[in-house]
Every structure is written in structure tokens, then in C-alpha cells.
Amino acid sequence: MKRHIRQLAHILFLSAALTSCGKLELNPLDQISTATFWKSKSDFDKALTANYASMQADPWAVELPVWGCFTDDGFAQHNSGSAREIVSGSISPSTGGYVSWIYGESYKAIARVNLFLQQLEGYKNADITDTDRKQYEAEVRFLRGFYYFQLWHLYGDVPLVLEPLTLETQRQPKVPAADILAQIVRDLDFAAATLKDVPYFQNAGHATATSAKALKMRVLLYGAYGETGVADAAIMKQVSDLGKQVKVQYSLSPKFEDIFRDAGQKNNPEIIYSTNFLAPNNTRPWDMYYGDWLVVSPLQNFVDAFECTDGLPYGISPLTDKANPFKNRDTRLAKTVFRDHPDFGDGKVHTPSNSRPTGYGVMKFLVPENIPYGFSTLSQQNAVVLRLGDVLLMYAEAENEVSGPTADVLKAINDVRARSGQPALPAGLTKDQLRERIRQERRIELAFEGLRYYDLKRWRIAGKVLNNVKDSFVPYKFEDKFYQWPIPQPEIDKSGGVLLQNKNY
Template identity: 45%
Template sequence: MKKLIYFIIIAIGFSSCVDLDLNPNDRPSSGTFWKTPEDINLALTATYGSMRRNMWSFSTPCWDNLTDNSYGQHAEGQYGLTTNMVQGNIDPSSGGFVSEVYLGALADIARINIFLSKLKDFSGLDSTVKTQYEAEARMLRAYYYSYLYRGYGEVPIVSEPLTLETQYQEKKPQAEVYKFMMDDIDFAIANLKDATYSGAKGRWTRNAAKAYKARMILYTAYDDAGNMISSKMSEAKTVLSEITGYSLAPDFSDNFIDVKQETSPEIMMSIKFLAPNTTTSADMWYADWLVVSPLLNFMEEFEMKDGTPGTALPKKAGSKFTLDTETFTNASLANRDPRLAKTVFIEKYVINGTEYTAGNAKPTGAGLAKFLSSNLTPPYGYSTLSQQDWVIMRYADVLLMLAEAENELNGPTLLAYNSINTIRTRAGMPPLPAGLSKDDMRKRIRHERRIELAFEGQRYFDLKRWKTAKTVLNAVQDAPVVYKFEDKNYLWPIPQSEIDKNQGKLSQNTDYK
């Protein structure tokens, strides 16, 4: 049976540094809370609850709308305002991801800092348990800082609860932000439980923290010209080589289908949901509303079943970006890498063998099938209580990162081949051909990352860390809008609203002044 940490949002001083002289009887106050070990555990649980924000959880696929994988037809802020962003319309007043990541991450970090402060002063816990709780909270803080670091570079480092005197913070250099984040991760690795995902029941574990550490090391492992930094690659490979106890799930889709997630040997960390208490809008968003529309060039990236390059897909007459769904249908997907049919649908989504027509416009003729529920009754709508857990880290990514680090350091060795072929074999694809050069293997690894991890929120950050974002995104020709990525877009502006209210202490990123 699927299990869940119930994320209890309670009045424990998470939203204010000022105590009001009020004691409502229906909820604990900051004066009556923090008294028992159970209070501390509930407070930690509440910090995990912040991970259910859309942008960290079920709107994760929308991050791919910033890439060559897909297009987002909606302009509402909850979808990241990606239509504006891919056209290069990014400025200090931008909404969507540009403002929400900054505001959301710092709000969640503030809650964690309050928890850590209360935990430090609490004497009613065994020291081992207390250290474990600190490790979990600091890993959560590092998770939020990883988005601030990759999004804005220079941001305030907030390690203590803010007061009226300290609420205005200046930015710190990017290197200091990275060190602060990695110090939290290292503390977590040293003190988290050495448990599996199923055993940890939704909490951070040592191996999951190691995998996330490797992800962040690799984000810094290429210079501005896209050349690998050997010391960083070696560091990442060492961390990845220490990860044990995980394997690939029998089927690629087991990681995303609600009824299979709890027993997947591949998931290392996820954000948990359980209806009716905590639900998502994922099925409605992606099946009916088509919040994410896969681009043709993305679908063409999938190889044919025999491992040969994917052929061009037929376009609707007179269109550069819409699939001809009369000649290419869901049945046509069977000729490609099997992961394609498990990732997209053509015109109509298929649940348990029955096709359903998506309600919204279909800009490219395709929709996102990867995360749809097979145990809920379509057509999906407002009443659909989706409860997929949202995967943050899985073992396939560990194998892909290991292959990347190994190839960059030593070329296409047996380790690099085996890491990729393990994933391809699970997918039902033939192994890579022998005799690949280092450059050829690099292309294959990047291809596998794009295919295997599609819509899991990694493509945008991969393009940025490889320093290929400008080349790749400006070459997109099959989207309803013209893509534009400038060098300055490797970092985002600090939201102007935050600049305005920080009394001159917070300065704007240079390229957006």
C-alpha cells in the first residue's frame, strides 16, 4: 500500500517573527508548540510539505517548456510563463519561474531556518535523532538553494531566522552560495540514514543526498566554453561510485505510475502525495489541458526500434510545428524507441487501451503521457484526484551521470558503455555500437539523458551546464514562437519587487540593471 508523510501545516511561527496575543483553540500557537518530540517531528514533516509547491512537484514538466523538448501554450503564472521566457522576454518584472522560484525558495528556506533554530534549543530528543532531523532539514535547505544557485547565481545566504533587524539581506558571491549549499549536503550525507526510498517513506536518505550532490557538482563541471573541468568530474565520479542498493525498475513507467512507485527499486527521492488529503492536477494539466506540448524535433530524437536514427515526422500541410495526425498516430509510435510511446501521446491520450480526446488546443498535435494515471477514470478534469509521487532523483540518472563523468575523464570505457546500455536494455533498445569515440559517446550520453529524463525537469539545467543553451535553443524551428536565448539568460534577474523592498541592500544582477 502506498504510504505518505502527511504534510501538516501548523501555526508554529513559520510565517511571522511577531507573536500576536491570540490563542485560537483550533490550532497550536508558537507559545504552546515546540514542547514535545512529537511537535518537533510534526514541524519537520511540515518543512517537507513545502516541496509540494507546483514548481518543485507536479509542474516539473513545465521546465521542459523552456527547452527544445516542448512548448507551453498557457500564459498563466502557475505554468512558469514559459512562452515569454523562451522568446527572451526576461526582465526584473517577469513573473512565472523568474519570480516564483526566488520567492518560493526563500520562503521555504525561512521555514527550515525556524525549524533548525527550535531544534537546536530543544533538549527532549536523543542526540542521534536530533542530528538526523538536522540533516534532513539542511538537505531540504540545500535543495531549495540549488534552484536559487542555478537560477540567479548570487543570492542572499540566509542561515538563521530573520528578524525585523535582519530581514534585509545582501547578495553573496556565487561561489559562496555554492559552498553554503554543498556544506549542507555534506552534513546531510554524514548524518542521514543509510536507508532505501521505500524504507525512508519520503524522507531524504544518504544515497539520495549523494546523488543530488553529484548533480550539483556536475552543474559546475564545465567552463564557460563548455570544456569539462577534470577536478569536478573526478569529484562527481567518486560520489556516484559510492552509491549502492539501487537498480532499475523492470519497466521505465514504474517510476511514474502511482500504483508502482512504492515498490520501485529505482526511485531514490520523491515528493509524496496521497488522495484525498494531498493531490495534484497533473492528469488534468497534461492530458486534457495540454500544458506541455512535445515538439516534433524532440519526438524525432527517439531512435527507431532497431537503434537507427529517428526519421523525420510528417507535418500538417502548411505548418512548421504541427504533426500530421492523420498519417502519424498513436499506433505509429510502435516503430520507435518504446520510451516514446510511454512519454507522449498523439492527438488523443490512451488509458487502459481506450483513447480520449484532449480538451485544449493541440499546438503540435502531441501531448505528455509520461505521468498520466492508469488507475483513475478518464476523462481527467477538476474532480480528478491525482496522487502521483514526483520523482526528484532516480537511479537511471545516477547511471547517466556516472557515464558522463567517466567518458569525460577516460573516454568510452566499459564503465561508460555498461552504464548506458543498462538503461537501453531496460527500454528494449539495442546496446550502443562498439568503437565509439569520446565525442561520439558524449553525444550518445546527452541523447540518452534527453530521452530517459524527458519532462523530469533536467533538460533546461543540462543545456545550461553544458553551455549549449544558446546554440540549441536558438536553433529551434518547430515551435509556435521564435526562441531567443542570450548569454545573460544563463542567470535570471532578481525580482524587482524584492529589490524595491530591501532598502538598498539587495542589488540586481549585472546584466539586468
């Protein structure tokens, strides 16, 4: 499924484009068109691959760590994703980077899904069975649920498009965010009920029922806190129930680093869904970006957030060694961050060509066998979207809100901690105290996996946290209106007045 996925991604784009050219009597004979494609099950297999390829877009794959630069965790010295504008409060309808990109690319990906579903509905040949048909639909609806989740949690009210658009229907108004959420849940529920009920690592890169359930957990957690930051117990109960169903099919990877290096990702028992790559034709510059260019530079406050090996905070623990700050620390620190340059031991060292503004770089996604890192490096690490470590912490968070600090909640978080050799949390924590420990554990365990910005916003503490960042090279400013990004101005302009801008922009 992974081979040639980038080339196959163009199939649906070309099909959609040519569909709109109804007045042309002849299609170019050297190009794919809807008249010559969609003729066999093989064509639908290729189109399905093209739909999965939409997930390879940089902000959902190789640039997942950049999302950490919108938070208190990192600094983007090259301004990837317009991180400087975002953290400094210069977000407007004209802001580029992710503010405009996520909106446009999400709808492009949704258009591919909708075209696929339209063609599938009209296809009557016997080589696609009813079982095949349901499986196809479930896989692309899982993907559509992911894209609408991006739109919903970043922009709020957006257009809801469920079929291919025409010249007559291309201008779509926004619908309430609640309607978008309802559609996300419908898509994910259909996927969860229809996809194969096997672990992801046994399904050749295709989404499974547990992939859909884990994504639904993430969606519901964002909605559970509303605009108050207080969790809705009924929604949290749904998250907890889903977590129980998902976690039984997976186990934590014995080695933390194996989750992120291609050699350890194959059949990894922790990965619940990933976006896949394969050298030499389908790679992304993971090693060059983070090991050579230092696209993301961890901030000092983030490095200081890792505990010492006795479970006490750095600076408070008697094991604190200011002269050797990586000594006696949670082992995830050295597996997440490097000082000055990546050094894997045994002579596997790379000296970055770019500056080290904070003195640190991101180690987490680097592969030692790919040294030296540069333009010729063929990095084929998969982008991990969902994994058991996240599910256990989502489950612990939800169950703590429902039932308090039960033994089951503590086991979930302590299992995650135990992998890195950290001691179990102390007994006697209150519900409020455990909530803070779970949030801290998410910051450490899931660092630079694209989730910190999402977490701060759903907990409604983004202003409190981000406006207190003092160790970056950009002054931070978060306003309440930034809980929703503006609709990109070009989308407003071309809508002819149909699409309205978000409030306060």
C-alpha cells in the first residue's frame, strides 16, 4: 500500500478536475479521466490509496513536531507553519502557514473522499462485492472524519460538504460547529462498526475499527470541555468506554524509540494508526528537518519539565545535577531531546548545519542509521497518528473525571511511566491532583507528536500557559478569540459573500 503512494495521490485530483470540464468532447489520451478510470476494482484500490495519501501532507506527517512550536514546548527558527505569527498573536484572515493551509488542504482531501464515494455508489460491476463496498466506504469515511476534525477544532463553524461540488454548488455557507461534530461522529461510528476488528499492525496499513474508536476518543475529548474547560461527565464516560475497547488489542512498545523509527514501526504493537512512507520513492525529510536544520528547537522550560528518576521535579529532586542536566532524568528526555547535536553512541554522531538557538534539538524522530543527515537522506519513518500511549492517557483522563483516582486510572498512567523507568505516582492523590499529573504526563509522553496545542486549547488553559512563556525568542500573546482560527481571507473573497468570517476577525 505504501509503494508509489505519492504518484497515486494525483488520480483523484485529475479525475475531479476533468469531471468539471463537461464541454470538452475529447480527453487527452495521455491523462487519467473519469471516462477511463473507475472501471474496475483495481481502479478503486488505487483511488483508495490516493485517499490515504492525503494524510501525507506535511502538517499531518513530517511537520507534526512543528505544532509544538505553537506551544510552550518549542521554537521554530525557520518560522515553519507561520509559528511566530501564531504564538505572538498576529493571527488574522491573511495569516499564511497552517492557518490557511489546514483549511484548504482539508477540503481538498474531503473532495477526494466525496468523489470516491460518489463513484463507488454508481459502480455496479460484480468484481466489487457488498463486503468490499462497505469496507471501502468505511475507510474513506474514517479519513473524512479526520479532516473534518481538523476543521472543527481549529475553525469551528465551517461548510459541511458531503458530495462532489459543481459550478452551481461550489459556494457553500458555514453550518454550526455542532453539525460538523455530529458528522464526524457519524463517519467514525460507521467506520468503527464496519472496519476489520483486528489490531492495526495486522491490517497492512489500512485503518481498523480500533483506529476509528481511538480517533473518536480524541474528538470527544476536545468537545467534552466546551468553552468552560470543565469536563462533561457523560462525554467522558463515552471516552472511557471506548478506551476500554481499544486498549485490549494493543500493548506498549517495549522500546519507546521503536515507535518512531522505521525499523521498529513494522508490526509495532502500540501503533493504532500511522501515515506510511517507503523509500526510495516515497520519503519525507524527518532526519534533515530535525537533526540537521533544527526546524524545531525545544525550549528550556520544556526540558526542565522532565522529572528526575526518583519521580520528583527537576530542580527539587536531590538527584538534580545542574552541571549534567540529562543525568538522573526520565529516560524519555534523552530520547526526545538532544543537546547541541544528535549522538546515538558508537560513533553515530551528526553535526547540524543550522544554528541551535536554544541549544537543543528534537531527537525523537531521528534514525541513527541515516547519518549523515542531508538532502540525499531517504527518511521513511511513518507518521504515528494514534498509539496506545495516547489512548491510555486519554482513558486515564476521562475515567478520572468520571470516577476519580481509581486503581484502573492509576494503572493506565503508571504503565506509561513504567516503560521509561519512572516510579508509579504516589498514593493518595486527589482527583484534581491526578488531573494535573495526567496533563503533565501527556506533555512528556506525547511531546512533538502534534497534540500539545490541541490539549491546551481543549482544556481552555492556552492563555494561562502560553502568556507565561518567557524563554522563547518571540513574545507570546494568546487571546480568547484564537481558540478558533479565522477563515482564510481568500476563501471569503471567492465565496461571493456566502462564507462569513468567524467572530472577532
